[in-house]
Structures are given as structure tokens and as C-alpha cells.
Amino acid sequence: MKFICSAATAMTAWLLLASWGVAQPSVxxxxxxxxxxxxxxxDASVVRIETVGGFDLVGELLTGAGPTTGLVxxxxxxxxxxxFNFLSKPSSILVTLPDDRRxxxxIVAQDDSRMLTLLKIDATGLPTLSAVPNDEIRVGQTAIALGRTYALEFPNVAVGIIxxxxxxxxxxxxxxxxxxxVNYGGPLLDLSGRCLGVIVPLSPDEQTETAGVEWYDSGIGFAVPLADIEAVLDRLIEGETLKRGLLGGSFEDKGVLSGxxxxxxxxxxxxxxKADIQPDDIIVGIDGETITRVNDLKHALGxxxxxxxxxxxxxxxxxxxxKQVTLTDELKIFKFPYLGILPESLTPDDASVDGVRVRAVFPETPAATAEIRAGDILRKVGDSTVANEDELRQQLYRTEIGQEVSIELSRGMETITIQCDPVRYPDEIPESVPSLTIEPPDEEPTSATGRLNEQLPGDGLGFWAFVPPNYRPDQNWxxxxxxHPSGDTMEARTLRQWTDYCEQHGLILLGPRAGDVSGWSLDQSAAVxxxxxxxxxxxxxxSRRVAVIGFEDSTKLAAQLAFRNRELIRGLVLHSSPLAVPPPDNDPDFPLQIVVAAPEAGETIGGxxxxxxxxxxxxxxxxxxARLTPPKSDEAEGLDDETVHQxxxxxxxxxxI
Amino acid sequence: MRVFSVVLGLWLGVCGVIRAEETVHDAIDSVQPKLVKLFGAGGFKNLAGYGTGYLVSSDGHIVTVWSHLLDADVVTVVLHDGRRFFGKVVGTDARKDVAVLKIEAEECPHFDLAKTGQVGPGASVLAYSNMFKVASGDEPMTVMHGVVSAKTDLDARRGRYEVPYTGPVYILDAVTNNPGAAGGVVTTFDGKLLAMLGRQVKFSGSNTWLNYAMPIDELRPSIEAILSGKSRPDDSLTTPEENGSDFSPLDFGIVLVPDVVRRTPAYVETVVTDSQASQLGLEPDDLIVFANGELISSIRTLQDVLKRLTPGDDLQLTVRRGDALVTVTFRVPREK
Known part of the structure; x- marks a missing residue:
């Protein structure tokens, strides 16, 4: 603080002098x-970190061998x-102090919420920096980012503002x-040399270990306030792994503009x-802080x-x-309850049915046992009326597997109430699904049918699509x-295999083209x-029947698409390739079903x-x-007919449902 | 009275800032005419067919980076006022990554190579270049501001930078690493020439783009040798291979674990009896972490260091044994 004052005094002094025309240092x-x-x-608190051994690739990111930076x-x-500095899981970590001692x-502990690691070396008397209190930090003040990667003698410097x-x-x-x-792990300083925070890559949308790195040197950087780190430092020194705190609820309003x-x-x-907080309750405050939107709560929990x-x-x-609650780091995994009915898929603006009309009942399911029949209209789950299949799903997912629910339905003129015991959602694909008889529309539809070939403007992708000739907009498709895998769009084959099915089961095909023979890159998900x-x-x-098929090397992009666009994609097929990206938490609001298709084990590589x-x-x-085991083919020729049928x-x- | 002094202070402050800005404007105005736009070979495979250079003599000598751009029969040089000239390469120095071109012009505004500056980390600087060929005729160059992030040696760890130039460089916190920027200049805020912007390269330590510039003081001897006609054009774009003596760990009595993955740590598997390693007390399971001060992140980096040794040198190895670091010094054998 004293330093700032003297700097300010000096500045005023020279400005006064400058105004008198005396040569003075410039601003x-x-x-x-x-x-x-x-x-x-x-300087003396910024150390160099080097690692030995470890992987080259973490996800898609080629990691460097360092050196990187740490703060005493x-x-x-x-x-x-x-x-970030230990992503490659090195076998040994070495620290070099500014005075050359090694x-x-x-590793003492991790903070998995703020993505920090605490290290210990056998040294004493090291200089530390004082933390700027959080309430003193102002937007617009100068911020100096330090690392100790290029030269050991003096830190590397980058200057900007908060x-x-x-x-x-x-x-x-x-x-x-x-x-x-070059400066992740290093301090962000104010002009007096105090520490504002510790530099880390972070992303508001993602929590993976490499999230935020793609923004390097872009002018969007993050630092965890040192004051916040000091508040939990004793816990870290004790060896406690700190994780983000969870409550375990889903909210009606989602997205960035949530209410x-x-x-x-x-x-x-x-x-x-555990605190007996129930659905329909509204969280309006946390530790005295008012919560008016879901985002306020996310901020408070963060x-x-x-x-x-x-x-x-x-x-x-x-x-x-x-209510007093203790935040947890792990929630019980959500398992979907299942009745065994296939609802008739109605278009959103179709209000002809007030309830959910059953298109089919699958054999040996709770619905079959309770003798629900095709053509029945489900109207109530428990005491709640359900006007459409989304409401039915929402009500059902409030119950637990094995917990009996009563369902009210209309059959002809009758109203019947039955009891049903939902079971765990099955992994297997149903043996048969009745095909639909969709009459072509009376009048020519306004949208084109048949095989389409389109190119999106700008940097957009080219793609082909197939809309069956019996397409009609009052039906839901x-x-x-x-x-496609790299090198071959397999367009003709795919089209030939799927055409008849599309007509019988009300499906539309879409085939984006990677635009490059070397195949897809992960940054193309937005384009898809x-x-x-x-x-x-x-x-x-x-919207409940949108599925993406990844084949061999396109499975990576398919998985990323499905995992990051939960509201858009409900089905994911991984063909001939294991999962390469970790899945997100299973979320009852965005159900996702997966098919893994590959020849029987034993024939796979590496044993x-x-x-x-x-x-x-x-x-x-x-x-x-679901697990499909297509026969092993000698050449990569695409999906086999049986797999397509499944x-x-x-x-x-x-x-x- | 206090109110008055605050107002006066503010007014004076504003005056001071404006005055400082005027100095910067004047400095930029004096630098811009000394810069030229270059157009030459390239334009495919992500290689830009354009670049930047700067005048160093009144009769049209231009310095730039020695790159594929100059592989064309003619290199078009566009001066600050839009005049076009054909430039001819009069000399190059691959080791310093510089080339000197000459155009048939007179009384060119130019930098005086004898009047350059030196700065340290944290210094505020301006970087000028025709990145992305935003300018093509008489438009001025792009000016970016930043600070010198570090002064370091590109030579410090061989193989870490894919640049012919080895020697001290300034690292900048401005993103100058863009097509066409190579050959541009870095100056102080009052227009003093500091350095020439380098190529587009990645820093393998972090796999990020490196924004570096070569201090003029490092380049001056080469440039002056070419200007005085003591140097001839150099045909080769590559530096000569180093002649290593190719030592292996076994020459020191060390047997390492098998090198199975790209970053296998350099663990000692066994120590040969009666060898230097056994006399110096190396033990199985020791992890070699530094050799002659260089971090040994894998067996391959150790092999690189050993290859560069000369008989009779010292080889200092630091090993991690449990939680301790132990340093021993070998004598490199006279022969393998």
C-alpha cells in the first residue's frame, strides 16, 4: 500500500514538473x-516446476514437458x-527456486473445484506474497502475470488489467x-507487487481438466484469488482433496437466462x-445472500x-x-424408471389429444403386466394430470424405481386407474417396434423431400439429407x-440401407460432410x-428422437456432440471404437441413450x-x-444390414417411457 | 483550496498524459517510413507470400528474416509512400536468420544501426509489422503495444524451438506471431529500435505459439558484414548438422530401463561394476533428472544431451533418489 502511495505521489510530482516544461519520465x-x-x-516467491515422464496427449491436447510455474x-x-501443470501425470516433479536451489x-492435495495443486518441498524460510483482500480488487486495475518458464533468472511478464x-x-x-x-500456476500481481490471484485455465461451461486452455493468450484469462486460496490452505495442507459442492436438485428453469x-x-x-427439501420448493437464499435466479445459486455454490x-x-x-444442509461431492447416479410404453409421437402444436396416447406396449414390462394397451390415453400419474409425453416423463422421473405409481387412463369411454411398478430403464433394444403407416400428404408439402444436397453459408458445412416421400409436417419425425469416418462419406450405401426404413418408421437422415479427407476435428461440433x-x-x-451415429474415427466427435448438446441429442451410437471422452453426469432432464456396436471382444486390438x-x-x-455385435468385416465398408435394422x-x- | 488542488492535479494529469501520447505519436510517425512491405514466394501450404522489412541505409538496404519469401526471382518491395521497387538479395546469414535486400532508391528514411536500445522484462514496447498483409500500398504498418515478457536464450535447450536462429531473444506479451509479421521491428515507446520480429514458431515446452524478437545488437555484426560486402549470399536455408560424438549411457556405466513410450523417465536399471557410475555411487532406481543443468524429462532427452558431449568434458548428473536429489560429476571418456 505504501508503495502505491509513493507511486501516486511521484506521479503527481512529475506531472507538476512536466507542466512547467521540465524534462521528466513519461507516463x-x-x-x-x-x-x-x-x-x-x-520475484523470489515465483518458482519453476519441471516434470519427468508422463503422457504426451491429454484428450486432444498435446501437453508440453514444461517448465511451468508455481507460487510459494x-x-x-x-x-x-x-x-494443468500435471495433466500428463508425470512420474516425478522438481521445483527450482529463483536462487537456483533444486x-x-x-503433491500434498488437490483443489478440484478451482483446479489447483498444492506441492511441498523440503525447504524453509521461503518468501511469500501478501494477498490483496477480495474487496479491494477493482475492475480496470493493472494486473501483472508472472511465470518462470523462459528464463530462470527473472520471471516472464505479461501486463493487462483486471x-x-x-x-x-x-x-x-x-x-x-x-x-x-508459460504462466499457469504463477501469480497475478497488482502494481505494488501484492498477489491478486494464481493463474489457472478455467472455463465457465466446462469442467474438464484442459478446459480453458484453448483461450491462451487471447485476452481472456483467469486467476483464483489468493485470498480464497489462503482461506482453505490449512485444509489442503492437511491433505484434504477439495471438491465442488453439490445440492442434488434439478430446477424448472435452465439455461443462461434462468429464472x-x-x-x-x-x-x-x-x-x-436429507434436509427434507422437496420438489416445488423454491430456494430464495443461501447464508443470508438473496437468491432470485438459478444463476445466483450457481454463483454462490461455485x-x-x-x-x-x-x-x-x-x-x-x-x-x-x-434449512441447514451439508454440500456433497457426489450424488447418487440417476437411474431412469421405465413403464414399457411407446407414446404416439405428436407434433408440438398438435393438441388433439389431452394426455399421452400409447402407440405400443412392450412385452414383459410393468405396462404389459398392468395390462396397458395400445390406443389407451394416459391422463394422470399419481395426482398430477399429464397433458403430453414430456409431462408424463417428468412426473414419472420424480418417482423411484420400485415405488408403485397409480396411473389413470382412458380406454374408449372408460376411465381406468391402474397400479404400476416402474423398473430400471432397459439397456436392450426392443425386439420389434410396430411400423407406421404414414400416408403421403394430400397437398404438396412446402419443404423439399427426397435426397437433398445443401451447403450452409460462410464457414458452414456441406451436407446431404434424405426426407422420405411420405413426409408430412403434421407428423413428428x-x-x-x-x-462418416475419415476418407469416405459412404453416402450411397447409407442412403440405400436406410431409405425404406425411413418411410416405415418416420425417420429423416442427415449426413454432414467433414469437408476434409482427414476426417472430423473436434472443433467442428458447432458446425454439425x-x-x-x-x-x-x-x-x-x-426432439426426443434425434440420434447421432459415430463410425470408427468419427465416434469421438459423435460422443462430444451428444455429451455437450444434451438438449439437442438423445441417442448416441459408437461403432467400432470405444469411448474416448468422459460422459457427463446422467441428467434426468436430458435423457441420453447409447448403442455401442463392435465385433465380439477378443477380436479387438491390444487384447x-x-x-x-x-x-x-x-x-x-x-x-x-445397448451392445450390438456386428460381424467382423475385413474392410471398413460401413454399417451392416442387421445393425441398421437394430x-x-x-x-x-x-x-x- | 483542496478542491482546487484536486482539479488542478487532474488538469495537469490530463496534460501529462496527452503530452506522453504526443511523444508516442511522434515516435510512430518517425518509425513508419523506415518500414517496407515485402511480397515474394509462397502463398501455398500456409506459407504467406508476404512479409515485413526495415531500411538500414539511405541507399535502400533492407533487413528482413531469411525465409522462403526470398526464394522468388524478384521480391517486390513497397515503401511507406506506396512506391514499388524490385528487391535483390545481397546477402544472408542463416545462423542469425537475417537477409539483406537492396532496392535502387536514394535518400531513404532508415534506422541507424548504431543507435539501438536494450530493455529488460516488463519494458513497454511497440511492435510494427504488416501482419496478414493488412497494408499493401502506402498504408502504414500495424502497431501493437505490449511488454517484454522475458529475455531468454533460444539456444538454451536445443531442439525445443524450430528456428535456425540461436541466441538471446525478447519474448513479447503481444501476439506478434502472425503471417507476414516476421521482419517487422520492435521499438521503445519513443521510437528507439530494439529488435526484429521472428518467425511463426511454437514453444515446445508448452506447445503454445512463441512471440519472439531478435535483438538488433545480436544481428548487427551479420548485417554490417553483408553491407560492407564481406559476406556472400548463402544458399542453404538450414544450419549445418552438429557433429556429435554419440556417447550412450553405457559409456558411463549406466544401464537405463527399456525406452518403451515417448516419455519414458530415465530410471537407472543397473550400474555396471567397476564403472564410473559405480565409483560415483549411482544406484539402481535412481531417476536421472538433470544432465549438465538440462532437465531430463525422458530417456530421449538424455540421449540428446549425451550425443552433444565432447571427450574430456564434464558430465554433471543430478538423480532423484527417494526424496533427495544427488549430484555427481562424470568425466567424459576420451573415446567410446
Whole structure:
């Protein structure tokens, strides 16, 4: 603080002198001098980290071997740094102090919420930096980012300003000083040499370990406030792994423009459930802070960790309740309850049926046992009326597997109430799904049918599509997105195999083209989404029956598409390749079903049944996952006919309940 | 009275800032005429067919980076006022990554190579270049501001940078690593020439793009040798291969674990009896982490270091044994 004052005094002094026409240092020189003094003041606390061994690739990212940077936070050898620096899972970590002394380091603890790692070296008397209190940090103030990667003698410097506070759900400061692997783990300083925060790659939308790295040197960088780190430093020193804190509820309003935090679902055994907080309750406060939107709650939770106690203010009807809950790091995996009916798929603006008309009942299911029949119209689950299949699903997913529900239905003129015991959603594809008889429309539809060939404007993709000749907009159509493998779009074959099925099962085919013989890259997902949206704007697409097929090397993109566009894609096929990206949490609001297709294990490469492991893993994570074992073909020629038949049944029944 | 002094202070402050900005404007105005746009070979495979250069003599000598751009029969040079000339390469120095062109012009505004500056990390600088060929005729160059992020040696760890140039460089926090920027200049805010912008390269340590510039002081001897006619055009774009003596760990009595993956750590498997390694007390399971001060992140990096040794040198190895670091010094044998 003293330093700032003197800098300010100096500046005023020279400005006065300058105005009298005396040669004085310019503003630029003064800024430069101040920056260099701040760097010199912090220099001794910034250490170099080097690693030995480890992987080359983490996800799609080629990791460097370093060196990277760390910051001394305790004189007795505790060093905080970014988790990014150990992505490659190195076998040994070495720390070099600015005075050239080298030490082997051990990992003491991780902060998985703010993506930090605490290291310990066997040294004492190390200098630390003082933290700028959070309430003193101002947007617009100068921020200096330091690393110790290029030269050991002096830190590398990048200068910018604080761009925003409370970013990434309250976890980080944002700066436009350039941040990258050359300073991740290093300090962000103010002009007096105090520490604002520790530089880490972060992303508001993603939580994977490499999230945010793609923004390096872009002017969008993040740092975790040192004051926040100091608040939990003792817990980290004790070796506690800190994780993000979860409540275990789903809210009615989703997305960035969400409204009040009204619960539609509470996970069993979750912190909310244990505090007897129920669906329809509204969370209006947390530890005295007012919550008016779901995003307020996300911000408040972002700053807290699993194990933290919070006091929630709950609005239930006219009452306001106070509830004490302990945040958790893990929720019980959601498993979908299943009745065994296939609803008739109606277009959103079709209000002809008030309820859910049953298109088919699958044999040996709770619905079959309760003697629900095709043609019945389901009207109530428990005490709640259900006007359409989404409402039916929502009501059913509030119940638990094995918990009896009463269902009221109309059969002809009769109203019948039956009892049903939902079971776990099956992994298998139904043996048969009745085909539809869709008459071609009386008048020529306004949208083109048959094989289409389109090119989206700008950087958009080219794609082909097949809309069956009996397409009519008052019917709801499933959408099958075929992501071809590299080198071959397999367009003719795909078209030939699917055409008849499309007509019989009400499906539309979409085949985006990668545009490059080397195949798809992961940054093309937005472009593929644009082709799906193009179809949705022009055709009546059933949002519950949109599936994407990945074949061999396109499975990676298919999985990423499905995992990151949950509201858009409900089915994912991984053909001839195991899962390469981790799946998100199973979310009852965005059900996703998966088919893994590959020849029988044993014939796979490397002797390890990675396909089988993928299936087990996905089922464990709560995703209904079917396993298909197509015959092994000598050449990559695309899907075999039997697989296509199975996939048709699967897509057509993606909305079964 | 206090109100008055605050107002006066603000007014004076504003005056000061404006005055400083005027200095910068003047400096930029003096630098721009000394820069030229270059158009030559390229235009395919992500190789830009354009670049930047700067005048260093009144009779039309231009310095730029020695690149594929100059592989054309003629290189078109566009001056600040839009005049076009054909440039001829009069000399190159592949080691310093510089080339000198000559155009038939007189009384060119130019940098005086004897009047250059030196700065340290944190210094505010301006970078000028025709990145993305935004300018083509008499338009001025793109000016970016930033600070010197670091002053480091590109030579520090061989193989980490794919650049012919080895030697000290400035790393900038401005993103100058763009097509066409190579050959541009870095100056102080008052227009003093500091460095020449380098090529588009990645820093393999972090796999990120490197924004570097070569200090003029490092380039001056080469440029002056070419200007005085003491240097001839150099045909080769590559630096000569190093002649290593190709030592292996076994020459020191060390047997490493099998090298199975790209980054196999350099663990000692066994130590040969009566060898230097056994005399110096190396043990199985020691992990070699530094050799002659260089980080050994894998067996391959160790092999690289050993290949560069000369008989009679010292080889200092630091090993991690449990939680301790142990350093020993070998004598490189006279022969293998």
C-alpha cells in the first residue's frame, strides 16, 4: 500500500514538473518502472516446476514437458500451482527456486473445484506474497502475470488489467493479461507487487481438466484469488482433496437466462433430500445472500466446497423455511424408471389429444403386466394430470424405481386407474417396434423431400439429407445424423440401407460432410449442430428422437456432440471404437441413450476389451446402453444390414417411457 | 483550496498524459517510413507470400528474416509512400536468420544501426509489422503495444524451438506471431529500435505459439558484414548438422530401463561394476533428472544431451533418489 502511495505521489510530482516544461519520465516510463518494481518484489516467491515422464496427449491436447510455474504460499515449502501443470501425470516433479536451489516435490492435495495443486518441498524460510483482500480488487486495475518458464533468472511478464470479478461461478478473477502454459500456476500481481490471484485455465461451461486452455493468450484469462486460496490452505495442507459442492436438485428453469430456483426434482439421499427439501420448493437464499435466479445459486455454490455447511432459505407455498444442509461431492447416479410404453409421437402444436396416447406396449414390462394397451390415453400419474409425453416423463422421473405409481387412463369411454411398478430403464433394444403407416400428404408439402444436397453459408458445412416421400409436417419425425469416418462419406450405401426404413418408421437422415479427407476435428461440433438446427427449422423433427451415429474415427466427435448438446441429442451410437471422452453426469432432464456396436471382444486390438469396458462404464453411469455385435468385416465398408435394422428400432423407440 | 488542488492535479494529469501520447505519436510517425512491405514466394501450404522489412541505409538496404519469401526471382518491395521497387538479395546469414535486400532508391528514411536500445522484462514496447498483409500500398504498418515478457536464450535447450536462429531473444506479451509479421521491428515507446520480429514458431515446452524478437545488437555484426560486402549470399536455408560424438549411457556405466513410450523417465536399471557410475555411487532406481543443468524429462532427452558431449568434458548428473536429489560429476571418456 505504501508503495502505491509513493507511486501516486511521484506521479503527481512529475506531472507538476512536466507542466512547467521540465524534462521528466513519461507516463509509459513510469508505468514500466512500476511494473518492473512489482515484478522484482514478487520475484523470489515465483518458482519453476519441471516434470519427468508422463503422457504426451491429454484428450486432444498435446501437453508440453514444461517448465511451468508455481507460487510459494508458506515459508516452510508449500507451493500452490495449477493442476494443468500435471495433466500428463508425470512420474516425478522438481521445483527450482529463483536462487537456483533444486528440490524434488510431492503433491500434498488437490483443489478440484478451482483446479489447483498444492506441492511441498523440503525447504524453509521461503518468501511469500501478501494477498490483496477480495474487496479491494477493482475492475480496470493493472494486473501483472508472472511465470518462470523462459528464463530462470527473472520471471516472464505479461501486463493487462483486471477485466471482471467473480467469474466462472464466483471462482476466479478475469484478466486480459496474456495467460498460457508459460504462466499457469504463477501469480497475478497488482502494481505494488501484492498477489491478486494464481493463474489457472478455467472455463465457465466446462469442467474438464484442459478446459480453458484453448483461450491462451487471447485476452481472456483467469486467476483464483489468493485470498480464497489462503482461506482453505490449512485444509489442503492437511491433505484434504477439495471438491465442488453439490445440492442434488434439478430446477424448472435452465439455461443462461434462468429464472427463480424452483426445484422440480430432488435426488434421493442428496443434501436437499436429507434436509427434507422437496420438489416445488423454491430456494430464495443461501447464508443470508438473496437468491432470485438459478444463476445466483450457481454463483454462490461455485465459491463453496463439498463438506461446507450452508443455510438455505426455502419458500414453500406461503411459508419461508430455514434449512441447514451439508454440500456433497457426489450424488447418487440417476437411474431412469421405465413403464414399457411407446407414446404416439405428436407434433408440438398438435393438441388433439389431452394426455399421452400409447402407440405400443412392450412385452414383459410393468405396462404389459398392468395390462396397458395400445390406443389407451394416459391422463394422470399419481395426482398430477399429464397433458403430453414430456409431462408424463417428468412426473414419472420424480418417482423411484420400485415405488408403485397409480396411473389413470382412458380406454374408449372408460376411465381406468391402474397400479404400476416402474423398473430400471432397459439397456436392450426392443425386439420389434410396430411400423407406421404414414400416408403421403394430400397437398404438396412446402419443404423439399427426397435426397437433398445443401451447403450452409460462410464457414458452414456441406451436407446431404434424405426426407422420405411420405413426409408430412403434421407428423413428428425422428432424425438420424450419420457422421462418416475419415476418407469416405459412404453416402450411397447409407442412403440405400436406410431409405425404406425411413418411410416405415418416420425417420429423416442427415449426413454432414467433414469437408476434409482427414476426417472430423473436434472443433467442428458447432458446425454439425448448425446442420441439425437447419433441419429442425424446416421439418417437424421429434426432439426426443434425434440420434447421432459415430463410425470408427468419427465416434469421438459423435460422443462430444451428444455429451455437450444434451438438449439437442438423445441417442448416441459408437461403432467400432470405444469411448474416448468422459460422459457427463446422467441428467434426468436430458435423457441420453447409447448403442455401442463392435465385433465380439477378443477380436479387438491390444487384447483389452475396451469396448466391453465402455459398455460397463456407461451403464454404471446410468445411461441405458445397448451392445450390438456386428460381424467382423475385413474392410471398413460401413454399417451392416442387421445393425441398421437394430438402429432403426432403437431410434424409433428412443422416446419409450 | 483542496478542491482546487484536486482539479488542478487532474488538469495537469490530463496534460501529462496527452503530452506522453504526443511523444508516442511522434515516435510512430518517425518509425513508419523506415518500414517496407515485402511480397515474394509462397502463398501455398500456409506459407504467406508476404512479409515485413526495415531500411538500414539511405541507399535502400533492407533487413528482413531469411525465409522462403526470398526464394522468388524478384521480391517486390513497397515503401511507406506506396512506391514499388524490385528487391535483390545481397546477402544472408542463416545462423542469425537475417537477409539483406537492396532496392535502387536514394535518400531513404532508415534506422541507424548504431543507435539501438536494450530493455529488460516488463519494458513497454511497440511492435510494427504488416501482419496478414493488412497494408499493401502506402498504408502504414500495424502497431501493437505490449511488454517484454522475458529475455531468454533460444539456444538454451536445443531442439525445443524450430528456428535456425540461436541466441538471446525478447519474448513479447503481444501476439506478434502472425503471417507476414516476421521482419517487422520492435521499438521503445519513443521510437528507439530494439529488435526484429521472428518467425511463426511454437514453444515446445508448452506447445503454445512463441512471440519472439531478435535483438538488433545480436544481428548487427551479420548485417554490417553483408553491407560492407564481406559476406556472400548463402544458399542453404538450414544450419549445418552438429557433429556429435554419440556417447550412450553405457559409456558411463549406466544401464537405463527399456525406452518403451515417448516419455519414458530415465530410471537407472543397473550400474555396471567397476564403472564410473559405480565409483560415483549411482544406484539402481535412481531417476536421472538433470544432465549438465538440462532437465531430463525422458530417456530421449538424455540421449540428446549425451550425443552433444565432447571427450574430456564434464558430465554433471543430478538423480532423484527417494526424496533427495544427488549430484555427481562424470568425466567424459576420451573415446567410446
Amino acid at each position: 509509459v516510463e513510469l508505468q514500466q518502472e512500476t511494473v518492473q518494481q512489482a515484478v522484482a518484489a514478487a 504460499v508458506r515459508p516452510d515449502g508449500y507451493i500452490i500451482t495449477s493442476q 528440490f524434488p516435490a510431492t 477485466s471482471a470479478l467473480n467469474r466462472v461461478w464466483g471462482r476466479a478473477l478475469q484478466t486480459d493479461a496474456h495467460t498460457s502454459p 427463480e430456483a424452483k426445484l422440480i426434482r430432488v435426488r434421493p439421499d442428496s443434501p436437499l433430500d 465459491r463453496r466446497y463439498a463438506g461446507d455447511d450452508v443455510k438455505l432459505a426455502i419458500k414453500r407455498g406461503d411459508e419461508t423455511l430455514e 425422428g432424425l438420424v445424423v450419420w457422421l 449442430v448448425a446442420t441439425i438446427e437447419w433441419m429442425q427449422e424446416r421439418y417437424s423433427i421429434d 483389452r476389451d475396451r469396448i466391453g469396458a465402455t459398455v460397463d462404464f456407461l451403464r454404471e453411469a446410468g445411461f441405458p446402453t 438402429l432403426v428400432l432403437w431410434v424409433d423407440s428412443l422416446n419409450r
